[in-house]
Amino acid sequence: MRFAVDTGGTFTDLVVENDDGSCSMFKARTTPEDPVAGVLDALGVAAEAFGMPREELLSRGGILIHGTTHAINAIITGRTAKTAFITTEGHGDMLVLREGGRADTFNFTQKFPEPYVPRRLTFEVPERIYADGSIIKPLETDAVLAIIEALKEKQVEAVGVCLLWSIANSDHEEQIAALFEEHLPDVPYTLSHRLNPAIREFRRASSVVVDASLKPMMGRYMRSLEGRLRDAGFNGRTLVLTSQAGVIDAADAAESPIHIVNSGPSMAPVAGRFFAGQDSGISDAIIADTGGTTYDVSIVRKGRIPTSRETWIGPRYRGVMIGLPWIDVRSVGAGGGSIAWIDSGGLLHVGPQSAGSDPGPVAYGRGGTQPTVTDASLMLGHIDPDFFLGGSMSLDLDAAENAIRTVVAEPLGLDVASASDAIITIATESMVQAINDITVNQGIDPQEVVLVGGGGAAGLNSVRIARRLGCRQLIIPEVGAALSAAGALMSDLKAEYYGAFFATTADFDHEGSQRVLDGLGERCREFAEGPGANSFGSRTEFRVSARYATQVWDIEVPLRGNSLATQADVDGFIEDFHAAHKALFSFADPASPIEIIGWTAQVSCSFSETPALRLSSNEESGEPRARKTYFGDTGWIESKVFPFGYIEPGVEIEGPAIIENSFTTIVVDPGAVARRKPSGTLVIDV
Known part of the structure; x- marks a missing residue:
């Protein structure tokens, strides 16, 4: 028996895979003040449905997979640890200057964003390494020891270290780590060459400080999750969803929490890809996961789930850059709990504010006063007030009607039904624009793909969305209400390893390139034989980050095999790069040489031979x-x-x-x- 739990903004979804391969779905209200309590509540609901104590149910489980928004919420709300940043002397403004991008180039009224780590907690250490790995200036140990004393005085809780060209020679970062272990043993730290050995200092530095800032909190969270599950009777393996559509052990998540920042949303495309292929035969799909708070959109292109290193929490260029590959998921504040409101100009808006789980929509009767999408659907007759969550929760029709009349209908001069329909229309338009951002803007025609709807609120307006986009079909999987949790049961134990080595097709270095690939492949084999030892099988995929010569930004292209040892291998890569570039940007430049600046190896270990497909007999039936x-x-x-x-x-x-x-x-x-x-x-x- 396996459990998959996805903690959303309003509900915590649980999918139980029974021993016969069938599935059962359950929901419980999310408890933002204590997310683990929501997980245990959902397991309690499942135990009651199975007719056994929760302890007995948990004792039958071999694996529990958990998706959480705990890390991303901490970043958004600023509840991360007090973090310091250590870098090479003369480069203390790395986090301040960023990469110079501006979303609104000529708007000089916008203040420059604050760095993730304030300048007063940034320390410069005398040392210097060249791009070829040679040491120009040795690390001054006394200076590091002085910084450690300053960190103690300032009561710093975590440290991120990013030295120039540590990806070419990690000796100085390792020396700093040894000094931390001896003189600052209780403060967690992150080294850039271990976490993200990639070219571009700001991205590497940003990923390092984000990871370090999450370690104290996520360490406590993971220990609490494992400990409370163990106390409740679970003796199996606890896994956590990652931002790369995989899972890792909870202990590893605590060690590198940046990998689980976008935990929950990354699983919906895994399930969506499976159902699109199974039920439509179309390899291109839009995956839309509608929760209570957000509408998360992702795509599948030719059976692949795209990832992106252009990952920001908050506005592009002004928010927090993660600097590591994420499943490309776009989110807007539009869901079942999104609040409808009228601005000073008399225009109707829906979201991004959400009623969440507490107090929730007005109809929940928990103190909410602002009408939401759920309240509007209730007034349209689309939701049965006596059969919400299978009748376990009754909705207050009169309260919802009064809220919509007061806040929306009367100010707009509409009746309640027309106002409710307007709320759904506005929410639909926000969702359509989110889909356009990830499809039309990337050269994908929504009319040529299938829309897969997931999440508890997906069915309320997915037909409207599909019509507005002109999609060929709409698919609602049987387990669609818990699409991310279902995707978790289909996901693999994964690890990604990165290497930085420059190569150009104008004069390709076969030996150097193959050395990097072999090293990454060996790390994948070690993972498969270690954490992935009990899996049904493993596979390794290699990708490279490449660009045309003189281009600033790169794209990621899968390698056909694990080798670039021969010219035929390189020719195949060149062909694939041109095709990928044309698909993304509508042009290719075959006459230009291609530069490779980054290398990635991903190892995937499967826990199941076949994914969960069907609900068990807990599905309701009855007469129309x-x-x-x-x-x-x-x-x-x-x-x-x-x-x-x-x-x-x-x-x-x-x-x-x-x-x-x-x-x-x-x-x-x-x-x-x-x-x-x-x-x-x-x-x-x-």
């Missing part, structure tokens, strides 16, 4: 019924309401219709046709 629903084009109209479990494979359901279970409600707008596949997935022709 009918209720009045409102749509902008038709007004109030009677719609049939189908329990998800009632619909047999191949049966077509014509809209308007509502398909619901304990975890989600799927609105089939007039003119759309839904049918269920043998896999359990709902496919909607919009």
Whole structure:
């Protein structure tokens, strides 16, 4: 038995993979003040459904996979550890100057962003290494010892170290580490050549200080998670979702917490890729995960999930740069809990503010006063107030109606139904623009792909979104309400290793390049034989970061094999680079030489031979019924309401219709046709 838990802004999703391979889904309210309590609550709900004590359920589990927003929330809210930064003498402004980019080039009213680590906690150490690894100036040990005393005086809680060209020669960073171990043993630190040996100092430095700043808090969190699970009866292996669509051991997450900053959202594309291929046969897909707080969008291109090093928390150029590859996920503040409000000019907005789980939407009856997307869907008849979360939670229809009337309808001169429909329309437009940012702006035509909807609120307006985009089909998987948690059960134990070595196709260094690849491959083999020893199998993939000569930015291109030892290998890479560049930027330049500046090896170890596909018998069935629903084009109209479990494979359901279970409600707008596949997935022709 395996457990996958995804802690969202409103609900904590749990998917239990039973011993026979079937799945069961459960939800519990997220507890922001203590996320682990929400995990245990969800496990308690599951235990009750299985008719056994929570301790017994947990004792049957071999693996628990956890997705958390704890790290990213700490960065956003500034609740990270007091962190110092150590760098080469003369380069103390590395975090201040950044890379010089501006999103709004001529807007000089914007203040320059503050560095992640303040200048008063930045220390310069006398030393210097050349790009070829030769030492110009040896490290001054006395200066490091003086810095350590200053760190003690300032009560620093973590330290990030990034010296110039430590990626070519790590000797000085290792000397500093040895001094820390001896003279500052209780303060965690991160070294740039270990974490992110990549060219470009700011990105390397930023990743180092972010990682270090998270270590004290995430160390406590991971120890609390493992300890409380153990106390509750779980004796299996605790894994944590990473930003690269994989999992790592909780202890490793505590050691390198930067890898789990974007933990939860990275799993939705893993599940989306599987269901798109299985149920539509289309290798290009848009994955949209609608939670209570955010709408997370990702893509699948030709069966691959793109990653990006252009990862910022907050506005581009002004936010916090991670500097490590992430699954390319774009998020907007639009979800089931997004708040509707009127600005001073009388315009309606939805989000980015969210009611979250506490107090939640007005209809929850927990003190919320601002109308949300959930309240609007309730007023449109799309959500059954007596069957929310399978009837375990009743919604206050009158309170929702009063909030929408007071805050939205009366100021706009609309009736409550029209105002509610306007709220859904505005939310839909925000979601469509998020999809355009990741598709149209990258040369992908939404009309040529399939939209995969996931998350508890996905079904409320996914047909509207698909129509607005012109998508070929909409897919709602059977486990779509917990898409990220389901993706966790499909994910592999992963590790990525990086190398920095310059090579150009104008005069390719076969020997040097192969030396880097061999070294990365050996580290992958060690991982597969260590943490991945009990897996069903492992595979290693090599990628390079490359660019045309004189270009500033690079793109990542997979290598066809694990070798660039022959000219035929290099020719294959050149062909692939031109194709990738043309796909991204609509042009290629075959006459220009290509420069490789970074090397990546990723090892993946599978825990399951086949991914979780079907829900177990906890899926509701019953007879269809009918209720009045409102749509902008038709007004109030009677719609049939189908329990998800009632619909047999191949049966077509014509809209308007509502398909619901304990975890989600799927609105089939007039003119759309839904049918269920043998896999359990709902496919909607919009």
